Amino acid sequence: DQQVKQNSPSLSVQEGRISILNCDYTNSMFDYFLWYKKYPAEGPTFLISISSIKDKNEDGRFTVFLNKSAKHLSLHIVPSQPGDSAVYFCAASVIPTGNQFYFGTGTSLTVIP
Amino acid sequence: DGGITQSPKYLFRKEGQNVTLSCEQNLNHDAMYWYRQDPGQGLRLIYYSQIVNDFQKGDIAEGYSVSREKKESFPLTVTSAQKNPTAFYLCASSSGTSSYEQYFGPGTRLTVT
Numbered sequence: 001d002q003q004v005k006q007n008s009p010s011l012s013v014q015e016g017r018i019s020i021l022n023c024d025y026t027n028s029m030f031d032y033f034l035w036y037k038k039y040p041a042e043g044p045t046f047l048i049s050i051s052s053i054k055d056k057n058e059d060g061r062f063t064v065f066l067n068k069s070a071k072h073l074s075l076h077i078v079p080s081q082p083g084d085s086a087v088y089f090c091a092a093s094v095i096p097t098g099n100q101f102y103f104g105t106g107t108s109l110t111v112i113p
Numbered sequence: 114d115g116g117i118t119q120s121p122k123y124l125f126r127k128e129g130q131n132v133t134l135s136c137e138q139n140l141n142h143d144a145m146y147w148y149r150q151d152p153g154q155g156l157r158l159i160y161y162s163q164i165v166n167d168f169q170k171g172d173i174a175e176g177y178s179v180s181r182e183k184k185e186s187f188p189l190t191v192t193s194a195q196k197n198p199t200a201f202y203l204c205a206s207s208s209g210t211s212s213y214e215q216y217f218g219p220g221t222r223l224t225v226t
Contacts, residue, residue: 043219043220044217
């Protein structure tokens with residue numbers, strides 16, 4: 001049973017525009033969320049996190065928004081760059097249970113120059 | 114340079130053979146994890162360990178075994194009981210306390226024929 005879902009397998013965006021990647025979860029106990037970026041045949045790289053006490057977290061071009069009532073989070077990349085082309089995973093956890101994170105299936109982002 | 118190393122990057126084995134994947138970290142992290150990634154799927158947790166000499170099963174532990182004799186090392190053995198061992202295997206670590214982000218190694222692609 002997939003507790004974290006990324007319903008868009010792929011997304012294409014023009015360079016300079018905004019990329020919005022979405023993630024939905026079913027477990028209302030999740031209280032910590034991460035976004036990772038992954039290139040083929042490499043390990044994921046941590047991008048940004050958010051805890052459930054916040055609804056927004058920014059780091060440079062990356063912003064994550066959390067809507068707890070909708071059990072939805074999104075990653076905004078502004079402006080998008082060709083180097084952002086990768087697969088993006090969201091992950092969720094209930095922190096006190098030992099850092100077991102549940103990952104979505106990923107969204108492949110292509111930024112077109 | 115602190116980081117996580119996995120070796121080898123590519124591994125080929127015949128069906129029926131056990132194989133051990135190496136994972137080493139010099140980040141002084143307490144927690145370590147093993148994930149499996151299959152095409153079109155998210156990362157699925159195989160085993161994790163929060164302290165030396167202790168480990169817990171993840172969602173797909175059947176056919177795998179681990180050990181955690183040293184803080185720096187968390188090897189994964191794929192046994193002949195694992196029905197579909199061909200996959201991309203990722204090792205990760207986290208401090209487990211001060212921050213929850215998991216940092217990943219480059220992965221090992223295992224092919225069993």
